[in-house]
Amino acid sequence: MAKTSYLEAIRQAQHEELSRDKRVFLMGEDIVASVFGTSTGFAKEFGTDRIRDTPISENGFIGAAAGAAMVGMRPIVDATIASFLYPAMDQIISIIAKSRYIYGGQAKLPLVIRACLFYGNSNAAQHSDRPYSMFMNVPGLKIVVPSNAYDMKGILKAAIRDDDPVLCFEDGTCWTSKAELPDDPDFLIPIGKGEIKREGTDVSIIAIAGAVALALKAADQLAKDDISAEVVDPRSLVPLDKALILKSVRKTGRAITVDPAHQTCSAGSEIAAIIAEQAFDSLRGPVLRVATADTHPCFSPVIEKALYPSAERIVAAARQLVTARHATVV
Amino acid sequence: MNELKDSHSLEKYRRMVRIRCFEDQAEAIHAQGEIPGALHTYAGQEATGVGACIALRNDDYMVGTHRSHGHPIAKGAKLRPLMAELLGKTTGICKGKGGSMHISDFSVGSLGETSIVGSGIPVAAGAALGSKLQGNDRVTLCFFGDGATSEGAFHEGLNLAAIWKLPVIFVCENNNYAASTPVSVAVPVKDIADRAKAYNIPAMIVDGQDVDAVEAAVLEAVKSARSANGPTFIESKTYRYADHAVNLGRILLDRGAEVDVWRKRDPIVLYRGKLIAAGLRASDLDQIEKKVVDEVADALRFARGSDYPTQAEAFDDVFVERLPIPDYLNLV
Numbered sequence: 001m002a003k004t005s006y007l008e009a010i011r012q013a014q015h016e017e018l019s020r021d022k023r024v025f026l027m028g029e030d031i032v033a034s035v036f037g038t039s040t041g042f043a044k045e046f047g048t049d050r051i052r053d054t055p056i057s058e059n060g061f062i063g064a065a066a067g068a069a070m071v072g073m074r075p076i077v078d079a080t081i082a083s084f085l086y087p088a089m090d091q092i093i094s095i096i097a098k099s100r101y102i103y104g105g106q107a108k109l110p111l112v113i114r115a116c117l118f119y120g121n122s123n124a125a126q127h128s129d130r131p132y133s134m135f136m137n138v139p140g141l142k143i144v145v146p147s148n149a150y151d152m153k154g155i156l157k158a159a160i161r162d163d164d165p166v167l168c169f170e171d172g173t174c175w176t177s178k179a180e181l182p183d184d185p186d187f188l189i190p191i192g193k194g195e196i197k198r199e200g201t202d203v204s205i206i207a208i209a210g211a212v213a214l215a216l217k218a219a220d221q222l223a224k225d226d227i228s229a230e231v232v233d234p235r236s237l238v239p240l241d242k243a244l245i246l247k248s249v250r251k252t253g254r255a256i257t258v259d260p261a262h263q264t265c266s267a268g269s270e271i272a273a274i275i276a277e278q279a280f281d282s283l284r285g286p287v288l289r290v291a292t293a294d295t296h297p298c299f300s301p302v303i304e305k306a307l308y309p310s311a312e313r314i315v316a317a318a319r320q321l322v323t324a325r326h327a328t329v330v
Numbered sequence: 331m332n333e334l335k336d337s338h339s340l341e342k343y344r345r346m347v348r349i350r351c352f353e354d355q356a357e358a359i360h361a362q363g364e365i366p367g368a369l370h371t372y373a374g375q376e377a378t379g380v381g382a383c384i385a386l387r388n389d390d391y392m393v394g395t396h397r398s399h400g401h402p403i404a405k406g407a408k409l410r411p412l413m414a415e416l417l418g419k420t421t422g423i424c425k426g427k428g429g430s431m432h433i434s435d436f437s438v439g440s441l442g443e444t445s446i447v448g449s450g451i452p453v454a455a456g457a458a459l460g461s462k463l464q465g466n467d468r469v470t471l472c473f474f475g476d477g478a479t480s481e482g483a484f485h486e487g488l489n490l491a492a493i494w495k496l497p498v499i500f501v502c503e504n505n506n507y508a509a510s511t512p513v514s515v516a517v518p519v520k521d522i523a524d525r526a527k528a529y530n531i532p533a534m535i536v537d538g539q540d541v542d543a544v545e546a547a548v549l550e551a552v553k554s555a556r557s558a559n560g561p562t563f564i565e566s567k568t569y570r571y572a573d574h575a576v577n578l579g580r581i582l583l584d585r586g587a588e589v590d591v592w593r594k595r596d597p598i599v600l601y602r603g604k605l606i607a608a609g610l611r612a613s614d615l616d617q618i619e620k621k622v623v624d625e626v627a628d629a630l631r632f633a634r635g636s637d638y639p640t641q642a643e644a645f646d647d648v649f650v651e652r653l654p655i656p657d658y659l660n661l662v
């Protein structure tokens with residue numbers, strides 16, 4: 001079976017759901033031309049009613065997605081780059097996250113907002129954000145962060161079929177990664193279910209989005225030092241598969257969270273807090289966080305890349321934890 | 331007047347009186363602390379809400395604001411669940427989770443009454459887009475105040491409605507003040523309707539105290555929207571009697587004699603005069619008022635007799651599936 005890229009997985013997931021359900025439609029800026037190739041050819045196949053180019057008007061069309069969802073449509077919004085969600089914060093938070101609640105369940109908002117995490121390529125601070133953790137602080141939004149093409153296809157299809165609003169963050173560092181994709185039209189990965197990407201016994205590395213690939217690379221290196229790392233991919237941040245994370249940490253006794261977001265109040269920080277609260281008795285050392293420092297992504301490539309998590313930083317954190325174990329044994 | 335026309339007129343009168351009576355009751359019990367939170371009343375603007383909603387079908391959609399008690403009543407909602415909502419009861423239209431600023435009744439076509447100024451406008455455009463994609467002829471009517479027209483959401487929503495020729499009717503209830511700020515301080519045009527010109531949306535200005543005038547304007551807009559001719563903008567010039575919110579303990583804005591001037595053109599008094607002049611019997615109108623008083627009293631009795639939501643209900647409707655209940659509430 002041919003391997004398919006992460007971007008192509010997005011295209012396939014959307015294509016299958018657009019074909020399956022007439023209520024599904026796609027809108028966003030430049031989606032007919034398809035900037036990243038995730039809707040290439042769609043306008044010709046499905047027509048420009050359902051593949052709808054919008055003005056540069058994020059608060060407008062994201063709000064319109066909410067209205068369309070309330071009357072029975074299932075919109076997908078391609079917000080392109082995650083920073084473009086900020087002009088639409090009012091609609092995302094006050095309308096999309098809260099309408100079902102404040103109207104006592106009368107409203108249903110089955111919609112998906114897709115946004116790329118566009119960091120690491122010298123696009124400077126305004127285009128390089130990884131803002132999923134901000135949205136985790138707002139009840140009412142499901143948040144998914146697929147880390148490979150296989151997960152992307154199954155999770156995005158599940159998101160489009162979900163009856164709640166879902167934010168799908170697509171990590172640009174994963175775009176070219178490839179996997180074999182099932183062609184079963186009902187291939188779905190349930191939202192809220194994480195996965196162990198690599199089994200291990202000495203340390204749990206809970207990695208988010210693009211950091212999963214880094215954690216797997218780090219685990220290879222650690223294996224050479226006889227350190228067995230388990231890599232946990234939550235895949236979705238809301239709801240979060242706490243049981244899977246805690247089970248892994250209880251097994252290994254050590255935890256590192258790896259998150260491309262800025263460290264303060266990051267998803268990795270929240271996961272670290274959950275581990276500290278609920279698995280403290282099984283911990284043999286502190287929960288360590290590998291994240292991005294609380295400064296802005298920089299334009300100059302020489303100094304941008306070192307700010308983000310890397311396999312080397314994960315390896316160093318794992319060694320620190322495991323060495324600490326040896327020290328206490330002595 | 332023929333019988334059918336009479337009954338339609340009486341229905342408009344009934345709905346306006348219903349709103350006024352509901353608001354008077356709400357303000358009175360809010361003063362005694364029986365209604366928690368902020369209360370923004372609609373008294374004075376009844377002709378706009380009723381004139382607009384009476385021009386719609388039951389299955390047409392409507393989006394409202396923080397000052398929207400009048401809108402569901404105008405569109406035919408039952409009073410019991412509305413009053414229960416104000417009291418925060420589980421029998422409330424939003425199960426006691428929305429309150430005064432969100433008493434939205436989806437069974438009469440409401441898609442929310444949202445208290446972030448202007449935020450309902452893109453939603454209304456989206457609902458109209460949904461109807462268009464579904465190929466039905468439902469229209470969406472969006473209420474907002476003069477203050478909302480300075481929000482980005484207003485301009486983005488109008489732009490989308492115009493470029494996509496969406497079946498939406500924008501009804502600006504210009505009551506002269508955004509909270510305490512006069513329109514003249516916030517808006518550079520004399521008529522807010524002028525703002526629609528920038529989007530090539532046909533606009534009308536109506537006397538918002540005249541329920542028939544509002545109805546006529548909205549009927550024309552509805553006809554245009556149902557015929558796939560796109561949106562219409564209606565500026566309804568009206569007035570709210572109460573301060574921005576009631577029972578604040580201080581006057582936010584002292585409007586002096588201005589309120590009395592507007593009360594001389596009270597929409598209910600005006601319409602009553604018009605109906606009597608047209609030959610309807612005052613006793614019939616009195617009978618309507620009496621019945622409405624009973625309805626509001628019944629709604630209040632129902633609300634008072636209803637239970638508050640259980641603590642566990644705080645975790646319903648965040649998502650379709652109930653959230654887990656945290657241990658600290660000791661509910662398990």
